[in-house]
Amino acid sequence: MRQVIMRTGRALAYLATGMIAGPIGFAWSLAAALVTTATSFTHLGGYAFLGGAWGTRRLAGIERRRAGWVLGAPIATPYLPVTGDRLRARVGSVARQPASWRDLVWLVLCLPIGLVTGVAGIVVAVVGLAAVAAPAWAWAVPNPHAPWPMKPLLTTTPGRFALTVIGLALLPVMLWVVRVIARGPARLAAALLAPGEHRRLVDEAARLAETRRRVVDAQAAELRRIERDLHDGAQARIVAAGMTLGLAARKLRADGNAAPDVDLARRQLDDALGELRRLVRGIHPPILTDRGLHAALAALAGDCPFPVALHGDPEARYPAAVESAAYFVVAEGLTNAAKHAAATVGAIDVARVGNAVRVEVRDNGRGGADPAGAGLDGLRRRVEALDGTLILTSPPGGPTVLKAELPCAS
Numbered sequence: 107m108r109q110v111i112m113r114t115g116r117a118l119a120y121l122a123t124g125m126i127a128g129p130i131g132f133a134w135s136l137a138a139a140l141v142t143t144a145t146s147f148t149h150l151g152g153y154a155f156l157g158g159a160w161g162t163r164r165l166a167g168i169e170r171r172r173a174g175w176v177l178g179a180p181i182a183t184p185y186l187p188v189t190g191d192r193l194r195a196r197v198g199s200v201a202r203q204p205a206s207w208r209d210l211v212w213l214v215l216c217l218p219i220g221l222v223t224g225v226a227g228i229v230v231a232v233v234g235l236a237a238v239a240a241p242a243w244a245w246a247v248p249n250p251h252a253p254w255p256m257k258p259l260l261t262t263t264p265g266r267f268a269l270t271v272i273g274l275a276l277l278p279v280m281l282w283v284v285r286v287i288a289r290g291p292a293r294l295a296a297a298l299l300a301p302g303e304h305r306r307l308v309d310e311a312a313r314l315a316e317t318r319r320r321v322v323d324a325q326a327a328e329l330r331r332i333e334r335d336l337h338d339g340a341q342a343r344i345v346a347a348g349m350t351l352g353l354a355a356r357k358l359r360a361d362g363n364a365a366p367d368v369d370l371a372r373r374q375l376d377d378a379l380g381e382l383r384r385l386v387r388g389i390h391p392p393i394l395t396d397r398g399l400h401a402a403l404a405a406l407a408g409d410c411p412f413p414v415a416l417h418g419d420p421e422a423r424y425p426a427a428v429e430s431a432a433y434f435v436v437a438e439g440l441t442n443a444a445k446h447a448a449a450t451v452g453a454i455d456v457a458r459v460g461n462a463v464r465v466e467v468r469d470n471g472r473g474g475a476d477p478a479g480a481g482l483d484g485l486r487r488r489v490e491a492l493d494g495t496l497i498l499t500s501p502p503g504g505p506t507v508l509k510a511e512l513p514c515a516s
Contacts (some may be wrong), residue, residue, distance in 0.1 A: 114281040115175050116175040117288035121227035123172060123292065131165050131213035137164060139210075152193040159200045166209035167215065176285075176292035184208075184329075186308055198200025204302055212298040219291045227287045233281035237270065287412035398422070399429040403436055403454055410440050412449055412469075418456030424463055428512045431488050432465045433455065435496070438485050439467030439508040447471020447506060458514070462494075466509045473504035 138158030145154040163185065174180035184205040200206055205362045301309075350370050391403045400420040406412035424432070436454055442451040449471035457464050475499045476482070489496045493513050500506040 110278075110281060114284050117285045118227060118231055118289050120172055120175045121224045121284070124216070124220030125224035126220075127165075127169065127172065127180075128217040128224075131169070132217035134161060134165060135210055135213040149461045152197045155197055156193075156200065159206055162206070162209045162213065162464065164478070165213060166299055169295055172293040172296040173299070176288045177296060179313065181296050181300045184289075184299070192390060205299075210299045210301070212295060215294075215298075219294070223287050227284050230231060230280055230283050230287070234277060294412050301364075344379050394426070394429050394433055399424060399432055399456065402429070402433050403456065405434075406437055406440055407454060410452065412442050412452060414452040414454060416439065416456075417453045418454070418455075422456075422458065424514050427492060428463055428514050429491055431494070431512055432463060432490060432510065435465050435485055435510045436467050437510065438482065439469070439506075442475060443469035443471050443506065447473065447475070447504070449504075449506075459511070461512045461513060463512045468505055468507050470505050472502075473503045475500035475506055482508075 136153075136441075138161060142151065142154045142158050145151045169182070170181035184203075186203055188198075188199045189201050190198055248283055315368070323460070346442070393405055398420075400416070400418055400422065402420070404416055407416050423429075440452060448471055449469035452467070452469040453468040455468075475498060482496070482498060486496045489510050489512065495511050497509045499509075
């Protein structure tokens with residue numbers, strides 16, 4: 107009941123202040139339009155337009171906060187940064203934003219809407235409260251000519267208390283009507299003053315540009331890692347094997363006793379082959395291509411030092427990029443759980459949810475994982491490259507949940 111009363115109070119405050127905000131917004135819009143039009147043929151036209159836009163945006167910001175009283179949260183700001191060093195460029199930057207003109211439309215509409223809804227809401231509230239408080243005031247304004255049934259309700263003591271009972275009975279309806287009246291203009295304000303399609307497209311373009319930059323950086327880092335692993339691992343082992351075989355050849359020519367060197371060279375080549383296989387698995391595990399995501403995750407679970415339960419459809423196949431990203435999400439989650447979290451039990455869930463694949467890795471470790479760690483940051487870049495999301499929940503004491511959602515249209 108308290109929340110209902112608070113919501114009704116905010117709605118009534120919105121309607122009451124709308125009777126003031128409406129005339130102010132309309133007067134400002136009219137004045138800004140007249141001044142801008144009158145100075146448009148002079149050098150002051152650009153300054154007048156920018157000044158008018160500045161004031162309009164401030165008033166629209168107040169309207170967004172006012173509407174938030176009814177909607178539960180302020181409306182987000184839709185403006186893009188004003189660009190340009192010269193006056194003409196700045197004027198064009200403001201004029202090209204649809205939000206600048208939607209603000210003006212709302213300030214004009216705010217006058218009739220604010221007056222009509224404000225009067226309606228206040229009348230409903232005053233009538234309802236007056237009925238509840240009838241015994242305190244009705245005696246002072248007797249009206250013997252009032253029509254029935256108002257005459258007995260207003261001119262007799264039992265009637266006044268009966269009016270109080272009626273008012274209390276209708277109080278929930280009155281509160282609901284006030285909220286409904288306020289909800290209409292608040293939703294219209296949200297439709298006009300909230301970020302529109304233009305802002306959404308601009309934000310999406312910025313997000314894609316940032317994602318592309320992160321993907322390029324991740325690809326460059328991956329190439330450097332592969333080059334470093336080849337140089338420090340397999341390449342060094344193969345060079346050592348070649349040197350050992352050269353030494354064995356000289357011994358064969360001298361005394362024929364080269365068996366130990368040949369055995370050493372064979373072991374070095376075996377180690378190099380193992381290093382190359384590990385490197386290939388770090389780029390794209392062959393089991394993903396051969397047997398699919400479920401089998402690859404089962405192999406990861408089997409190699410984990412603690413029991414891991416795998417839940418999912420063994421026959422499900424997804425695009426190669428999605429399977430690869432899901433595989434590395436699980437691999438990173440299990441590796442972190444084993445190395446840093448002292449986990450004893452884990453679980454992997456893979457499910458198709460609408461047009462996305464949801465992968466979740468859970469463990470009962472100590473928690474406290476850093477979302478900004480190097481490994482998780484690389485995973486996030488890999489997932490974001492597919493327009494997916496990666497969420498880590500790891501409170502101190504655990505459990506840790508690593509969840510990725512990857513768009514999958516097929």
